[in-house]
Amino acid sequence: MTLAAVAVVQFMVSLDLSVVNVGLPQIAAGLGFGAANLPWVIHAYALAFGGLLLLGGKAADRYGRKRVLLLGLGLFGLASLLGGFAQAPGHLVAARAVQGVGAAALAPAALALLTATFPTGRPRVRAFGVWSAMNAAGGALGVLIGGLLTEYAGWRWVMFVNVPMAAVAVVLAQRGINTDARPVRTGRPDVVGAVLATSGVTLLVFGIVRTDRYGWTSPVTVTTVVVAVALLAGFVRLERITTREPLIRLGLFAHRSVAGANAYNLLVGAAMASAFYFVSLYLQRVLGTGPALTGLQFLPFALGVVVGSVLAIKLGYRVAPWILLVTGGLMTATGFAWFGLISVDGAFLTDVLGPSIFASIGFGLCLGPVVSLATVGVPPHEAGTASGLLSSSRQIGASLGLAALGTAANHRTGQSDAPAALNDGYALGLTLSAVLLVGAVLIALTVLRRVPDSR
Structure with a gap:
């Protein structure tokens, strides 16, 4: 029951990182966003989420994980409701930031509950495999859901959709989480x-x-x-x-597994957020695909991530986590490099489907092992902090990666809206995403390879 509750919560949080992507052109037209300010619809959520995750993890350890989880769900749902009624760019950006605050409270609390419930062995491998599948499926299906809602219900529903999901998550958490670690209070946060x-x-x-x-x-x-x-x-x-009480005890980084897993996660977060952004815009602004069909064309990616996550569970019983990180990272890097060959005269079947399947399976192989490694050797009373640190590294990486790679892509286009110029910019951004994944693989080979196996 704890696994079910945590999985639903993670699906919702992950979905909200991508559900607005397909609707960005309609959001810009509806609220009057400029091209340079539009990415802040994504940045506001990712920054508040990533910047406050450490505090959220510490609060979960200090005040109780279930309590902080429920508080975060309430705040998340309320911000989603208000964001759906936004009348100006600033209103939506503010609502997205508050969503990020709520997510920063609930995400580390949920992951800490999972870590405490499944500390070792085969159940841990399976639990983190399920968590990673829901995490990845939320991000990938968010594009599909966002596309359908944007085209057939209006972009405001990419915000409203979170309200019933948050309500369901509250019910599941109330009923499914019956035990919690005793809060540890050694000082003021x-x-x-x-x-x-x-x-x-x-x-x-x-x-x-x-x-x-x-x-x-x-x-x-x-x-x-x-x-x-x-x-x-x-x-x-x-x-x-x-x-x-420190927000994060710097001694945590003395654990090779914690330091390496967070560095790996930061680069993966930067690459994935950027790739989702560029591929979504390529389909709509270069190939002229509508929002609903764009979302549907992300479905192979979502299914591929689930396949990769299931493979990670099967292989996780037999091979060390770092091997999965290297294999998955190389597959994802290859997929992104393949994406870098997109053409202004391309099509979904020739330019998108193949790299989507290849990159998504590789991404699915990475998710569970990196989460498991990030909490190896961490004392139980710091599980929330370590979980917050891992989620923080991914979200900060996503925000920094999208900012850096988005700026590089804009420079390549010369601020032109011509399809050929946009295609060149998106291709550059996807190629740079592949380079980031190669960096993550090097970290797995040099740092995480020597982490003791916790299977």
Whole structure:
């Protein structure tokens, strides 16, 4: 029952990372977003989610995982309702940010419950396989659901759809989670650290996104990045000297598994978020596909991720997790490099279907093992913090990756809306996504290969 409740919660959180992607052109037209500001519909959610996940994980350990999970679900549902009634760009961006706050509370709490319920052995491999399948299916099916809702019900329903899902998740959590670890309270939580971390990441992404206007070497960009780095350095310093309970105990990074899994996850998050964004826009703005059909054409990707996740469960009983990370990472990188060959005169069958299947199966192979490795050797009372750290690395990676690769793609297009120019920009972004996956594979080979096997 705990696994069922956590799986539904994770599906909803993951779905909301991608459900708005297909509707972005209609959202821009309906609310008057400019081209440079439109990605903030995605950034606002990812930044609040990623920046506050550490605080969410600490709160789950401190106040009780079930309690924090239910609080996060309520906030998530309310923000979704308000976002559906948005009348201006700022309204929707604010609602997406509040959604991210709610997700930052519920996601690490759910993952910590799963870690505590299935600590070792075959049940752990199976549980994390199911979790990863729901996580990936939510992201991929979010594109399909978003496309259908945008075309047949209006873009506002990509927000409204979360309300009944959150309500169902509350019922499942209430009934399905009957036990919880005793909260650990050794001091006051480090709220200042959360503010420093979130502010630093937000400024860093903002500086990268605005290079389309100011340039990479302009004083505005350099100053923004320097301030962001200073804030993040201040966060690290504060975690070492604070008399409060640290937001994250830096000693966690002494675990090779924690450090390696989070670095791997950051690069995968950056690549996947960017790839979803570019492929969705390629189908709509270059090939002229409608929102509903675009969503339907993401279905092979969703099914491929589920297949990869099931394979990870089967193989997880026999091979070490790092082998799955290397194999899956190389498959996904190959799929993205294949995507980089997209053509302005292309079609779904020739340019999208093949790389979708190849990349999705590889991605499914990665998800469960990286989550399992990220909590190896972590004390039970820090399970929420470690879970929050892992989710944070993926979301921050997604936001930074989309900002950097989106800016690179915009520079390649020269701000032109001509299909040929857009195709060149999207192809570059997808090729760079493949490069990020190769970096993740190198981390698995050099760092995670020497992690003790926890099977």
